[in-house]
Amino acid sequence: MSKSIMIIGAGPGIGQAVAQKFGREGWTIVLTGRNRSRLAVLSAELMSEKIAVRVVPADATDPTALRNAIAEADRLTGGLTAIHFNAALVRQQDLFSMTDDEVVSDLAINVAGGLHTIRAAAGQFGVRGGIILITGGGLAVTPHADWASIGLGKAALRNIVQAVTEPLAKRNIRIAIATVSTLVSPGSAEARGAANTFWDLATRPEAGWEAVYPAN
Numbered sequence: 001m002s003k004s005i006m007i008i009g010a011g012p013g014i015g016q017a018v019a020q021k022f023g024r025e026g027w028t029i030v031l032t033g034r035n036r037s038r039l040a041v042l043s044a045e046l047m048s049e050k051i052a053v054r055v056v057p058a059d060a061t062d063p064t065a066l067r068n069a070i071a072e073a074d075r076l077t078g079g080l081t082a083i084h085f086n087a088a089l090v091r092q093q094d095l096f097s098m099t100d101d102e103v104v105s106d107l108a109i110n111v112a113g114g115l116h117t118i119r120a121a122a123g124q125f126g127v128r129g130g131i132i133l134i135t136g137g138g139l140a141v142t143p144h145a146d147w148a149s150i151g152l153g154k155a156a157l158r159n160i161v162q163a164v165t166e167p168l169a170k171r172n173i174r175i176a177i178a179t180v181s182t183l184v185s186p187g188s189a190e191a192r193g194a195a196n197t198f199w200d201l202a203t204r205p206e207a208g209w210e211a212v213y214p215a216n
Helices: 014-024 035-049 063-077 100-125 148-169 189-203
Strands: 005-008 028-034 053-055 082-085 130-137 173-180 210-213
Touching: 005 014, 005 063, 014 028, 014 035, 014 189, 028 035, 028 063, 035 053, 035 082, 063 100, 082 100, 100 130, 100 148, 100 173, 130 148, 130 189, 148 173, 148 210, 173 189, 189 210
Parallel strands: 005 028, 005 082, 028 053, 082 130, 130 173, 173 210
Antiparallel strands: none
């Protein structure tokens, strides 16, 4: 059976690099996000590289839409192997200058979106098992006041991944987070390094719940 990965929050940088890495290894790629035009551009780039790709637009902050998108991706691929949550709203701003609406919208993407993905992925994988991958960040363990929102989001995701690793393992579902502790720009060596980290997490059953990139 062919393997496949759904990337939620697909875009330039880590999302594109993961798609390229897994696609070149023969996996089918499913791109998901809110921005349809960005998904179309990325899809065209991947297809030009002879990578099998599907597009399933969805908003990760909408749990019903997300569950439907995961079910559709599962159908299109004949059964997803992995689901990767890579969505984030990166805001360089201190907590006290953010508006109330900004706090709520950031948490909806950076925290709730990740929780929706984990819950929906586990539900879709059911008893057959699967792999859930999460994009983490160094701000989760080394917080900075000027990056309050994204740091909070990455810390929350790291917390939940560690908490649910054992319960999910009993259901034949592996979950892991790559804590990316460096700036990543599209097409960069850092993007490729992060993608290689996700590849290791996905393909090495003995890998733990967290990998840090770059390695300390």
